[in-house]
Amino acid sequence: MAKPTKSTPEFSTEEKRNASVILNRIARRYPDVGTALEYSDAWQLLVATVLSAQTTDENVNKVLPFLFEAYPTAEDLAGANPEAVERIVFSTGFYRQKTKSIMTLAADIIDKYDGEVPRDLDNLVKLRGVGRKTASVVLAEVWNTPAIAVDTHVKRVMHRVGLTTHTDPEKVESDLKALYPKNRWSGISMRVIQFGRDVCDAKRPRCWECPLADRCQYPDKTLPPTP
Numbered sequence: 026m027a028k029p030t031k032s033t034p035e036f037s038t039e040e041k042r043n044a045s046v047i048l049n050r051i052a053r054r055y056p057d058v059g060t061a062l063e064y065s066d067a068w069q070l071l072v073a074t075v076l077s078a079q080t081t082d083e084n085v086n087k088v089l090p091f092l093f094e095a096y097p098t099a100e101d102l103a104g105a106n107p108e109a110v111e112r113i114v115f116s117t118g119f120y121r122q123k124t125k126s127i128m129t130l131a132a133d134i135i136d137k138y139d140g141e142v143p144r145d146l147d148n149l150v151k152l153r154g155v156g157r158k159t160a161s162v163v164l165a166e167v168w169n170t171p172a173i174a175v176d177t178h179v180k181r182v183m184h185r186v187g188l189t190t191h192t193d194p195e196k197v198e199s200d201l202k203a204l205y206p207k208n209r210w211s212g213i214s215m216r217v218i219q220f221g222r223d224v225c226d227a228k229r230p231r232c233w234e235c236p237l238a239d240r241c242q243y244p245d246k247t248l249p250p251t252p
């Protein structure tokens with residue numbers, strides 16, 4: 026089990042090797058995986074990611090073409106009529122808050138970065154409504170920049186297999202960054218998220234068919250359903 030640490034975590038060669046084997050097995054199951062959100066640039070992925078809170082990517086993809094046709098740029102969205110935006114994003118849920126969030130985001134991108142989405146974590150998280158998770162998704166997905174987004178799936182899977190003892194996303198991120206070389210960072214999150222959805226489900230993990238079962242430290246492994 027990884028040791029809890031305060032600053033930069035340190036892991037043994039054996040722990041790093043174990044982490045590598047775990048990721049290799051997940052990568053074998055998901056050789057090509059990326060976000061299901063449909064976007065054409067960093068700006069669109071940022072907006073799509075904000076809209077994807079508490080709903081499915083499929084739902085978000087249904088509204089994106091309408092949204093970007095009506096407001097192609099951050100400047101267009103920043104100057105939009107909020108009620109018109111609310112009507113477009115309504116079906117993604119929490120539409121008032123989401124409208125406010127994407128319009129604020131648009132305004133920030135113009136005011137702080139002259140309409141260009143910044144390409145580094147420190148500046149991305151200065152945008153209102155953009156946390157480390159969203160920023161890391163954009164960095165890894167759009168520019169293949171080394172970044173690890175920690176969402177609920179990444180947190181759960183990595184905790185169960187023993188690669189972290191933390192539940193705080195930032196500390197989980199630090200552990201993973203210490204366990205894996207930089208060139209693997211951008212390939213972690215989307216694969217583990219998919220694995221968490223398909224196999225290592227929060228309530229009913231499919232341990233009996235899990236490729237990580239022999240390496241996993243989860244004490245309540247499940248058996249196949251009886252016929």
Ligand code: SF4
Nearest residue numbers: 225230232235241243
């Ligand atoms: S053995 Fe079970 S708990 Fe462990 S990673 Fe696999 S599905 Fe998740």
